[in-house]
Amino acid sequence: MSLLIRNAILADPAGPHRADILCRGGRIVAIGRDLDAPGADLLDADGLTAGPGFIDVHVHGGGGHSFFTDAPEAVRAYAAWAPARGVTAFLVSTAAPSHAALAARLAALLPGFETPPGAAEPLGYHLEGPWLSPARRGAFPPDYLRRPSIAEFEALHAAAAGRIRQVTIAPELPGALPLIHTIARLGAIPAMGHTDATITECRQGFEAGIRHVTHLFNAMRPFHQREGGPIVAALEEPSATCELIFDGAHVEPDVLRLAWRLLGPHRTVMVTDNLHLAGTAAPGDQFAGERIIVRGARAQRPDGTIVGSVATFDVHLRNAVDYLGIDLPTAFRLASTNPARIAGAGDRKGQLEPGFDADIVLLDRDLAVAATVCRGVIAYRRG
Ligand SMILES: [Zn+2]
Numbered sequence: 463m464s465l466l467i468r469n470a471i472l473a474d475p476a477g478p479h480r481a482d483i484l485c486r487g488g489r490i491v492a493i494g495r496d497l498d499a500p501g502a503d504l505l506d507a508d509g510l511t512a513g514p515g516f517i518d519v520h521v522h523g524g525g526g527h528s529f530f531t532d533a534p535e536a537v538r539a540y541a542a543w544a545p546a547r548g549v550t551a552f553l554v555s556t557a558a559p560s561h562a563a564l565a566a567r568l569a570a571l572l573p574g575f576e577t578p579p580g581a582a583e584p585l586g587y588h589l590e591g592p593w594l595s596p597a598r599r600g601a602f603p604p605d606y607l608r609r610p611s612i613a614e615f616e617a618l619h620a621a622a623a624g625r626i627r628q629v630t631i632a633p634e635l636p637g638a639l640p641l642i643h644t645i646a647r648l649g650a651i652p653a654m655g656h657t658d659a660t661i662t663e664c665r666q667g668f669e670a671g672i673r674h675v676t677h678l679f680n681a682m683r684p685f686h687q688r689e690g691g692p693i694v695a696a697l698e699e700p701s702a703t704c705e706l707i708f709d710g711a712h713v714e715p716d717v718l719r720l721a722w723r724l725l726g727p728h729r730t731v732m733v734t735d736n737l738h739l740a741g742t743a744a745p746g747d748q749f750a751g752e753r754i755i756v757r758g759a760r761a762q763r764p765d766g767t768i769v770g771s772v773a774t775f776d777v778h779l780r781n782a783v784d785y786l787g788i789d790l791p792t793a794f795r796l797a798s799t800n801p802a803r804i805a806g807a808g809d810r811k812g813q814l815e816p817g818f819d820a821d822i823v824l825l826d827r828d829l830a831v832a833a834t835v836c837r838g839v840i841a842y843r844r845g
Contacts, residue, residue, distance in 0.1 A: 463487070464502035465838055470512035470824065472814065473790040483512060485820035488579055488837040492816055505840060507824050510832050513794040514814050515550025515821035516775045517801040519588060519628060519731065520677065520705055522555050523738035524774065529556045530738075530749070532567050537574025541581040545834035545841035547741065547774040550821035553627055553805055555588040555735075559605045559750070561614050564592065568622040575625065580839035583821075585805040586627030589618070590676070593641065594656035595632040600681040601769040602656070603750045610637035612644050619648050626650045627806055630676040632657035633667025646671035651804060654702075656681045657692050664695030668702065674804055677735055678704040678721060679713050680768065697724045703800060705733040708781040709759035709773040715785040722786050731804060732796040734778055737761050737770035780829045790825075 467483040472493070482497040483490060523529050525543035527536045537554055544552065554571060558564035568587060575584045592608040599607055608614065610631070619626055628651045631638055642652040654667055655676025660683075664672075675696040683691035696704055704725055707713060712735070713721075722730060734740065737754075739747060739761055746755035749769050754761045759773040773781075775797070783793050802812025811819050820838035823831060834842040 463838065464499050465505060465820070465835065465840065466497060466499045466502040467505045467507050467512065467822065467824075467835070470507035470510060473511050473513045473794055475791040478511070483814070483822065485835065485838040488820055490814065490816050490818050490820045493814065503840070505833065505835070507833070510824040510826055511790060512814060512822055512824055513790065514798040514812050514818075515823045515834060515836065516548045516779065516797045517585075517805060517807075517811060518549050518552040518734055518736070518775055519801045519804045520555050520733035521552050521736045522770060524736045524740040526738055526742050526744075528738035529554050529571070530558075532570035534571050534574030537571055537584055538577055538581070541577040541584060543741070544582040545836055546831065547776045548779070548823040548825075548831040548834055549582050549775050550823065550834060550836045550841075551583045551585050551802070551805065551807065551811055553586055553588040554584050555590055557589065557591045557602060557606050559603070561592070561608060561617070564589075565618055565621040568618060568626070572623060572625065579837035580841045581836055582841070583837065585807050586625045587622055588628040588630070589626060590630045591656065593631040593635055593638060595634065595658040597658040598632070598656045598681045598683065600656060601749060601763065601767055603752070606750070610635050610641040612641055615641060615644060616648075624649070628653050628674065628804060630655040632659060633670070633672060634659035634663040639666060639670040642667060642670040642672055646673075654692060654696065658683045659692055659695075661690045661695045664692050668695070668699050673702055674731075675702055675704040677707055677712065677733065679717060680707065697721065703729045703731050703804060705731045707735050707771055708732055708778040708785065709734070709771040710781055710785075711758055711760040711773075712768060712771060718785050727792050727795050728800070730796050731800045732778055732782060733801070734773070734775050735770045736774065737772060740772045741774045776829070776831050783829065
């Protein structure tokens with residue numbers, strides 16, 4: 463099965479230029495002028511900018527489909543919906559109210575990971591907890607939190623058939639440091655988040671193996687001039703990538719600009735933290751037994767606690783370009799290249815290059831999604 467994308471504008475750091483993109487067997491096989499491919503399906507991209515598809519490593523659902531469920535159909539349904547927002551791969555970010563419930567959930571959702579070409583690809587799990595600070599739990603109720611336990615992580619790892627890719631953990635919890643070490647040893651990325659740690663405790667966490675930071679600024683001890691906490695520790699740690707939510711509601715644009723100046727294009731990872739309400743017109747719903755209401759780009763509890771974002775990935779991308787004043791090649795690094803590394807797929811996703819997966823988003827002049835290709839198959843085409 464071949465697909466020829468004609469006359470795309472490539473968002474190249476050296477400057478935009480026109481090219482055809484030939485996809486075969488789910489991969490990009492050639493990029494160049496006037497490519498010929500008899501029998502291939504054609505997609506005329508005239509005037510549209512092509513970039514690597516967006517990869518969301520922190521997403522709880524969208525289009526009405528939630529990952530806080532044991533139904534694998536939810537993962538498949540999200541994977542079918544997400545390309546309309548430019549997303550071609552993602553980590554299933556989930557949690558549950560007990561160890562047994564979480565283990566059961568990870569096992570139950572696995573069949574949903576088998577998505578066909580033409581849908582976004584689940585690249586593994588992101589566990590947001592259960593080893594989170596009670597003081598910075600955000601919208602997670604207390605019964606979602608646990609004391610660090612290597613045995614429990616090993617059980618979750620087995621239940622998930624080794625598909626856990628990212629684990630958000632508060633490094634100051636008793637027993638967190640050896641657990642961080644174990645998470646890294648078993649091939650997942652320990653991510654600091656939902657934490658009340660001091661800067662010293664954060665540095666011990668980085669020493670133990672933390673390599674990534676979950677939604678920098680949100681659900682963590684705030685900056686103080688005599689205790690920089692997780693924010694200063696994260697910004698100052700050159701080996702750590704940091705998630706930023708660009709919905710304009712979780713973090714103010716001025717604060718995003720400040721973080722961007724310190725993180726730069728290699729360490730910034732765009733995430734949505736989307737709930738299932740994202741991309742729907744629903745005014746609210748329930749999460750963990752509590753009412754949530756939509757206020758602009760965010761979903762919150764009636765007391766104002768943010769539960770997640772409802773602005774879809776394409777909105778985050780446009781905001782990032784707007785707030786940071788970055789060009790499109792840089793925006794694609796934040797939205798695709800860097801998250802591909804976090805998701806463990808940096809060798810096959812996140813770049814428009816021959817040999818890489820044919821995960822491609824086509825954007826119009828307003829940076830709206832006009833078409834999306836997932837593993838060589840047209841997954842979305844604006845009507
Ligand atoms: Zn989240």
